[in-house]
Amino acid sequence: MIDIIIGFLATIGVMFIFLAAVGFIRMPDTYLRMCVTTKASTLGSGLILLSAAVFFGENGVISRVIAIILFLFLTVPVGAHLIARVSYFIGVQLWKGTIMDELKGKYDKQSHELHSERELKK
Amino acid sequence: MKSSIFLNNVLLMLMWVILTGDSTFANFTFGFLLSFVILRIITVNREDTKYFRLVPRVIAFILFFIYELVLANLQAAYFVIVSHKNLKPGIVGVPLDAKSDIEITFLTNLVSLTPGTLSIDVSNDRKVLYVYSMHIKDRDQFVKNIKNGFEKRILNITR
């Protein structure tokens, strides 16, 4: 019974990671790739770690796994935000099917400050 | 005042675990819930009851977040497997109601963690959050979804 639970969790986790890899190959521009991959892979590795916790079933392992999952969920969005910001700075082109870009012209090229709309109107 | 009740709760939970002598994860959870119910019964002061509304809200928020995460992952899976030709990506500025550091951090992290949306930056005066989205059907609807879904629930917890 417990083997079935472990196999189920691990299979779903591996599917998410595989999906992230395929999306990483197929998507047309950097931002779309970032959108698809970062979170799917986080969820996938979280599920795999959870299956390891179910397999061992000791207190030490479970608390360690919960710590790792919390750490992943805290740091991965921060990393994605940093990379997205930097790739906007260094001029990575948006895909040609993009329908709106409200960030255009809001960055100050010299001081790297970001203005909101209210400040622009003044 | 909130934090002192939380400390009492944790202390009672530790008491329960030590007295029963069974340090498994299930026993910790059971001790927490038991001491939560006991504290709820014995607290009569009006101001202190805020904590007891907070814990169910946090649990409901976690469940809502897991639901949203799975739903959005399935949507992303559909776009990856079938086709990306009819995607409509774009960057949208969402006006922020959240003011303090911790509210903005939570909001941006949660927006980033649901696939399909990615928070790029917060403006320097903390009024607008720029979100990249994979598929925008209607701009106003999208902004309303973020404001009513995540931001309202986070503000419910922190305020």
Add this chain to the structure above:
Amino acid sequence: MTLNFYLTYILLPILIISVILIFIRFLKGPSIADRVIAIDLMVTCSIGIIAFVSIISHQPTFLDITMIIALIGFLSIVAFSYYLEKRNKND
């Protein structure tokens, strides 16, 4: 079919195939941001692989390595983005 067999011969190869797919994008990637994301994804994949190895070999100690690798991955992302932004500023 035992659990060990299933993990070793079905799930682990899928993970390794996905690492290879990510590496193709790492070689092709048009911009430098793509390569940085590829490193981040490879770190996440390696976390999954190490967790599988620790299940197969009954060694819970391997999970500590997972934590350290996640830390190093996050630090490398922060350092890369910091220096990319600096380089852009000086031009």
